[in-house]
Amino acid sequence: MSKHFLKPYLDYAATTPLDPQVFEAMKPFFHEKFGNPASLHWAGQEAAQAMATARNTLAQAINTSPEELTFTSSATESNNLALKGLVWANKSKRNKIIVSAVEHDCVLNTAKWLAMQGIMVEYLQVNQYGEVDLEKLKTQLDKETLLVSVIHANNEIGTIQPIKKIAELCHQVGAYLHIDVSQTFGKIALDVQKLGVDLLTTSAHKIYGPKGIAFLYHKKGVKLSPLLHGGGQELNLRSSTSNVPGIVGFAKAIEIALENQEQEANRLKKLRDYLENGILSSIKNSYLNGHPTNRLYNISNIRFDFIEGEALVMSLSQKGVAASTGSACSSPKLEPSHVLLATGLKPAQAHGSLRLSVGRWTTQDEVEYALGTIQEVVKNLRKISPFKK
Amino acid sequence: MSYSQLVIDHFNNPLNQGQIKNPDGVGEVGNLTCGDVMKIYIKIEKDAEGDEIISQIKFETFGCVAAIASSSMITELAKGQKLSKAMEIQNEDVMDQLGDLPQPKIHCSVLAADALAEAIYDHLFKTKQEIPEKLQKRHQHIMRVQAAFEEI
Numbered sequence: 001m002s003k004h005f006l007k008p009y010l011d012y013a014a015t016t017p018l019d020p021q022v023f024e025a026m027k028p029f030f031h032e033k034f035g036n037p038a039s040l041h042w043a044g045q046e047a048a049q050a051m052a053t054a055r056n057t058l059a060q061a062i063n064t065s066p067e068e069l070t071f072t073s074s075a076t077e078s079n080n081l082a083l084k085g086l087v088w089a090n091k092s093k094r095n096k097i098i099v100s101a102v103e104h105d106c107v108l109n110t111a112k113w114l115a116m117q118g119i120m121v122e123y124l125q126v127n128q129y130g131e132v133d134l135e136k137l138k139t140q141l142d143k144e145t146l147l148v149s150v151i152h153a154n155n156e157i158g159t160i161q162p163i164k165k166i167a168e169l170c171h172q173v174g175a176y177l178h179i180d181v182s183q184t185f186g187k188i189a190l191d192v193q194k195l196g197v198d199l200l201t202t203s204a205h206k207i208y209g210p211k212g213i214a215f216l217y218h219k220k221g222v223k224l225s226p227l228l229h230g231g232g233q234e235l236n237l238r239s240s241t242s243n244v245p246g247i248v249g250f251a252k253a254i255e256i257a258l259e260n261q262e263q264e265a266n267r268l269k270k271l272r273d274y275l276e277n278g279i280l281s282s283i284k285n286s287y288l289n290g291h292p293t294n295r296l297y298n299i300s301n302i303r304f305d306f307i308e309g310e311a312l313v314m315s316l317s318q319k320g321v322a323a324s325t326g327s328a329c330s331s332p333k334l335e336p337s338h339v340l341l342a343t344g345l346k347p348a349q350a351h352g353s354l355r356l357s358v359g360r361w362t363t364q365d366e367v368e369y370a371l372g373t374i375q376e377v378v379k380n381l382r383k384i385s386p387f388k389k
Numbered sequence: 390m391s392y393s394q395l396v397i398d399h400f401n402n403p404l405n406q407g408q409i410k411n412p413d414g415v416g417e418v419g420n421l422t423c424g425d426v427m428k429i430y431i432k433i434e435k436d437a438e439g440d441e442i443i444s445q446i447k448f449e450t451f452g453c454v455a456a457i458a459s460s461s462m463i464t465e466l467a468k469g470q471k472l473s474k475a476m477e478i479q480n481e482d483v484m485d486q487l488g489d490l491p492q493p494k495i496h497c498s499v500l501a502a503d504a505l506a507e508a509i510y511d512h513l514f515k516t517k518q519e520i521p522e523k524l525q526k527r528h529q530h531i532m533r534v535q536a537a538f539e540e541i
Contacts, residue, residue: 308424308451308452309453314400336424351424384457385450386427386449
C-alpha cells in the first residue's frame with residue numbers, strides 16, 4: 001500500500017476503536033442474552049451472572065472487591081458522582097474540596113457548580129511539567145477538607161501524578177482522595193490498596209471498550225449520595241437498567257489490556273518516541289509540553305511557535321492524520337487549554353499545541369507518514385503566519 | 390462544530406497570502422491571547438476616473454481555520470475595489486461569501502474586516518488625506534479593543 005493512502009489515527013487519548021474481541025464478547029448480550037439482570041427469571045439471571053463475572057474481573061484489575069464498584073455511563077458521570085455524591089453525603093461534616101488545576105473539565109466544572117452551592121473549592125497548582133505541588137498541597141489540606149481530586153495522568157500532556165504521596169497527605173488530615181484514571185486504566189498497573197485511594201474513576205472507551213460504560217470505585221465505608229434515583233440498581237447508588245453488553249465489553253477490554261500490558265507499553269512507547277523525537281529534532285521552534293519522562297507512554301503534546309493549533313489539526317486531517325489540539329479553539333469556548341496555561345505557558349504558546357496519542361493499531365509506517373506530514377503542514381502554516389522569522 | 394466546504398477550500402488554498410514590499414497601507418489586528426492575529430497589506434493606484442483603488446492586497450494570519458479563510462475571502466473582496474467602496478466591506482459580507490461560519494468563529498470575520506479597515510486608514514493617514522468620520526470612529530474602536538486585550 002502506498003503511504004499516500006495512510007490515514008493514521010493519532011488521537012487514541014480521545015477515544016479508541018472497539019477491539020474486535022470485545023465486540024465478539026458483547027454480541028450475545030444484544031440478542032440471545034438480552035435479559036434485565038434485575039429480573040428473577042432465567043433471562044434475567046443469565047444477564048446477572050455475566051454482569052457479576054464482569055464486575056469481578058474489573059474489581060480484580062484494581063485489586064478490590066466487586067461491591068466497591070458502581071457502574072455508570074461515563075467517566076464524566078463517575079467524576080460527578082464522586083464529587084457531588086461525596087459532598088452531599090458528608091455535607092454536615094466538612095465543607096472544602098481541593099481539585100488540581102489540570103483536571104478534566106468534568107471535574108473542574110463539577111467543582112465550580114459545587115462552589116455555587118456554597119462548598120469551598122480550592123485549586124491545587126502544578127509546576128511547569130504539570131506535576132502537582134505537594135508542598136502547596138500540605139498547606140491547603142486542613143480539617144475542613146473533605147476531598148482532594150487529582151487526575152492520575154493528564155489527558156492532554158500525559159504527566160503522571162505522585163498519587164501515593166498525595167494519598168498519604170490527604171489521609172493525615174482525614175480527607176478522601178479521588179483519582180481519575182481514565183487515561184491510565186489498563187495501561188499502567190493500578191492497585192487501589194497500594195495507591196491508597198478512596199475513590200477512582202475510569203472509562204471503557206479509552207481502552208478499546210465500548211462508549212457509554214464506566215465505573216466508580218469507592219472504598220468500603222466511603223458514603224456517597226446517588227445522582228440518579230429510581231429502581232435502586234447498583235446498591236441504590238446508581239438507578240438505571242444495567243448496560244449489560246457494555247459491562248461485559250468493559251471487562252473483556254481490561255482483560256486484553258492487562259494480558260498485553262507490558263508488551264503493548266513497550267511497543268507504543270517506541271512509536272511515540274520515534275514520532276516525538278522526529279518532530280522535535282527536525283522542526284525548529286518546536287517544544288515538548290508536559291514531563292519528559294514521568295509521563296504516560298502513548299501521549300505526546302508538542303507546541304509549535306508561530307502557528308495556531310486548530311489550523312494545524314485541520315491541515316493534518318486533510319492529509320489523513322487525525323490528531324487534536326491543546327487549544328480549545330476546536331470547541332465552542334475559545335480560551336486556550338487550561339492545562340497548558342496551568343503549566344505556565346502563555347496563551348499564544350498554548351494555542352500552537354498539538355496532542356498526538358498512539359494506540360493498539362498504530363504502525364511504524366503510520367508514524368513515519370505522520371512525521372513527514374507534520375513537517376510539511378507546519379512549514380506551510382508558518383508561511384502564512386505574520387510571526388515567522 | 391464544523392466548517393462548510395467553501396471555508397475549508399479557502400483554508401486549504403488561501404488566496405492573496407503573503408507580503409507586499411513597500412506597501413501603501415498595513416492593518417494589523419487581533420491578539421495572541423485569543424489566538425488570532427491578522428495583517429493585511431495594500432498597494433494603491435489610481436483608476437481612469439482618478440479614484441484610488443486597491444491594486445494589490447496580501448495577508449498574513451496566525452489563527453484558526455476560520456481566521457485564515459476569512460483573510461482569504463476579504464482580500465478577494467477588496468482586490469481591485471475603489472478605496473471608498475473597500476472601506477464599506479463588513480464582516481457580514483465575508484460571512485455571506487463564505488457561506489457561513491460556526492457561531493464561535495464569527496469574530497474571525499470581524500477581525501478580517503477590521504484588518505482591511507485599518508490598512509485603508511493607515512494609507513489615508515500616511516498620505517494626509519481626509520479620513521471619513523465613519524472610518525475614523527471605526528479605527529478608534531479597534532484601537533480601544535486592542536488596548537483592552539493588551540491589559541489582560
